[in-house]
Amino acid sequence: MNFLSVFDVIGPNMIGPSSSHTAGAVSMALLARKMCPASVDRVTFTLYGSFARTYRGHGTDRALLGGILGFATDDPRIRDSFLLAKQAGLKYTFVVDTETATDHPNTVDMEILCADGYRLSVRGVSVGGGRVKIVRINQIDVEFTGEYSTLIVRQTDKPGVVAHITQCLSNYNVNIAFMRLFREEKGAAAYTVVESDEPIPDSILEEIKGNPYVHELMLIQI
Amino acid sequence: MDFKSGKELQELCEKKGQPISEVMRQRELCGGALSPAQIEEKLDRVLEIMRASAHGPLTEPRRSMGGLIGGEAKLVHDHGASPANVTGGILSKAIAYSMGVLEVNASMGLIVAAPTAGSSGVVPGALLAVAEEKGLSDGTLKKGLLNAGAIGYLLMRNASVSGAEAGCQAEVGSASAMATSALVEMMGGTPGMCLHGAALALSNLLGLVCDPIAGLVEAPCQSRNTVGVANAVTCAELALSGVTSLIPFDEMAEAMYQVGTCLPAKLRETAMGGAAATPTGCALCRGGKQESDGIFAYVKRKAGEEP
Numbered sequence: 093m094n095f096l097s098v099f100d101v102i103g104p105n106m107i108g109p110s111s112s113h114t115a116g117a118v119s120m121a122l123l124a125r126k127m128c129p130a131s132v133d134r135v136t137f138t139l140y141g142s143f144a145r146t147y148r149g150h151g152t153d154r155a156l157l158g159g160i161l162g163f164a165t166d167d168p169r170i171r172d173s174f175l176l177a178k179q180a181g182l183k184y185t186f187v188v189d190t191e192t193a194t195d196h197p198n199t200v201d202m203e204i205l206c207a208d209g210y211r212l213s214v215r216g217v218s219v220g221g222g223r224v225k226i227v228r229i230n231q232i233d234v235e236f237t238g239e240y241s242t243l244i245v246r247q248t249d250k251p252g253v254v255a256h257i258t259q260c261l262s263n264y265n266v267n268i269a270f271m272r273l274f275r276e277e278k279g280a281a282a283y284t285v286v287e288s289d290e291p292i293p294d295s296i297l298e299e300i301k302g303n304p305y306v307h308e309l310m311l312i313q314i
Numbered sequence: 315m316d317f318k319s320g321k322e323l324q325e326l327c328e329k330k331g332q333p334i335s336e337v338m339r340q341r342e343l344c345g346g347a348l349s350p351a352q353i354e355e356k357l358d359r360v361l362e363i364m365r366a367s368a369h370g371p372l373t374e375p376r377r378s379m380g381g382l383i384g385g386e387a388k389l390v391h392d393h394g395a396s397p398a399n400v401t402g403g404i405l406s407k408a409i410a411y412s413m414g415v416l417e418v419n420a421s422m423g424l425i426v427a428a429p430t431a432g433s434s435g436v437v438p439g440a441l442l443a444v445a446e447e448k449g450l451s452d453g454t455l456k457k458g459l460l461n462a463g464a465i466g467y468l469l470m471r472n473a474s475v476s477g478a479e480a481g482c483q484a485e486v487g488s489a490s491a492m493a494t495s496a497l498v499e500m501m502g503g504t505p506g507m508c509l510h511g512a513a514l515a516l517s518n519l520l521g522l523v524c525d526p527i528a529g530l531v532e533a534p535c536q537s538r539n540t541v542g543v544a545n546a547v548t549c550a551e552l553a554l555s556g557v558t559s560l561i562p563f564d565e566m567a568e569a570m571y572q573v574g575t576c577l578p579a580k581l582r583e584t585a586m587g588g589a590a591a592t593p594t595g596c597a598l599c600r601g602g603k604q605e606s607d608g609i610f611a612y613v614k615r616k617a618g619e620e621p
Contacts, residue, residue: 108419
C-alpha cells in the first residue's frame with residue numbers, strides 16, 4: 093500500500109464539486125495537453141457513461157477544457173474556462189454519448205488537433221478520488237496514471253527497440269519504476285510506457301530517437 | 315513509525331506522551347516526502363482555503379452549477395442574529411460554515427476535500443466555529459487538522475470514505491468522526507477521549523445513505539454536512555465530559571464498513587434511491603433547473619456513429 097499522507101486525507105485542495113467528475117477531468121485533459129508537442133488548436137471531447145449524464149452539474153466540461161488550457165486541479169480559472177478558451181482561440185466541441193458502453197463509467201475521449209497539424213487521440217478514465225488513468229493513445233490500449241514522470245515511445249514492434257530504450261535510460265541513470273509495452277499486433281505500431289520516480293531528462297529524447305524503429309516520443313514530467 | 319489502528323495510535327500516544335496530532339506529524343515526517351516547514355506551509359494553505367470557503371458565501375452567495383442549492387449559508391448566518399435563533403453560538407456558526415463550503419464546492423470554487431468533496435463542510439465548519447468562539451489560535455487549529463487527518467487516514471485504510479462504496483456514513487460519517495476527534499484534542503482532551511468521541515460519531519451516523527439528487531454534490535449533501543457538524547460538536551462534548559463509547563473505534567470503523575457493504579447499490583451514490591428517487595427528486599433530475607451556457611452546441615450521438 094502506498095503511503096497515505098495527511099494531505100491525501102485533508103486534501104486535495106480542489107475546484108469542486110466532484111473529485112472524480114471535476115478534479116479527475118482536469119487531470120486527464122492536462123495529461124493530454126502535456127502529450128502534445130505544440131499548442132492545442134482544437135479539441136473534441138466525447139463523454140461516456142456517468143460523465144455523459146451528469147457533466148453539466150459537475151462542471152466536467154469546464155474542467156476538461158481547463159485541463160487543455162493547462163490549469164491544475166486547484167486553479168480557480170477552471171470555472172471560466174469557456175471564456176478563457178475563446179480568448180485563447182482554442183476551438184472545442186463536446187459530444188455527449190449516452191449510448192455507447194465503456195469499461196469504466198467515467199470515460200472521455202479527447203481528439204486533439206495541434207497548431208502544427210499534429211493529431212492525437214487520447215482516452216482517459218477517472219477512477220475515483222481524483223485519480224485517473226490514460227487507457228488509450230491513437231487506438232492502442234495503454235495504461236498509465238501520470239503520477240510519475242512518464243516517457244511514452246511510439247515505435248514499430250521490432251526486436252531490440254525496448255533494449256535500446258532501457259540502455260538510454262541507464263546511460264542517464266534514470267531509475268525505472270514501471271515499464272510496459274503495449275501493441276495491437278506483432279510487428280505493427282506499439283507504445284512503450286516508462287514511469288520513473290524522478291524527473292526524466294529532456295536530453296534523453298534525442299538519444300532514444302537514434303533507433304530507426306522509434307517514431308515519436310512524449311515526455312510528461314511531474 | 316506508523317500505526318495501523320486506533321489502538322496502535324493510542325498506544326503510541328501514551329508511550330510517547332504526545333497528542334494524536336504530534337504522532338500524526340511524526341508519521342508524516344517518517345513516511346512522507348515533506349520537511350517540517352513544508353508541512354506547516356501546507357497546513358497554513360489548507361486553513362486559508364477552509365476559511366475562504368466557509369466565510370465567503372455568508373456575504374456572497376453563489377448559485378450551484380446544477381442549480382439545486384445556493385444562498386443557504388447566508389440565510390442561516392443571518393438568522394443567527396435573530397431572536398428566533400434556536401441553536402445559538404457555536405452550532406449556528408458551524409452549520410452556516412459547513413453549508414457555505416458545500417455552496418463553494420457546488421459552484422466550482424476552491425475547497426479542501428476532507429476527506430471528500432461531498433463531506434468537505436464538516437471539518438472546517440466544526441473546527442473554525444469552535445476556534446473562533448473559544449478564541450483558539452491557528453496553531454491549535456493546525457493540530458486539529460493533523461488529528462482529523464489521523465482519524466481520516468485510519469478510516470481510509472481500514473474502512474471507506476467513499477459514498478459509492480459505503481454510502482454517506484463513509485463520507486459525512488467519517489468527516490464527523492474526524493472533526494469530533496480534532497475538537498476533543500483542541501479543547502484539551504486525551505487521545506483516548508478523541509477515539510471514544512470518534513467512535514460515538516461513527517455510530518450515530520451508521521447507515522446514512524448516499525442519495526444525491528440528479529447525481530449532483532448538492533442536495534441532500536449540503537444539509538447532511540450540517541448534521542455531520544452537529545454530531546461532531548455533540549460527540550466532542552460527550553467525550554470531553556468523560557462519556558465513553560462501549561464499542562472501541564476500530565470495531566466501529568469495521569462496523570461502518572460492513573454496513574456499507576450491506577447497502578444496496580441504489581443507496582450508494584447512483585442517484586437511484588432515497589431522496590433522488592422521489593417524484594420531486596426525479597423531476598429535478600430531468601434537468602428542470604439546469605442553466606444553459608449558450609456558448610456552444612452539444613451534439614448527441616448514437617451508438618457506433620463516428621464523430
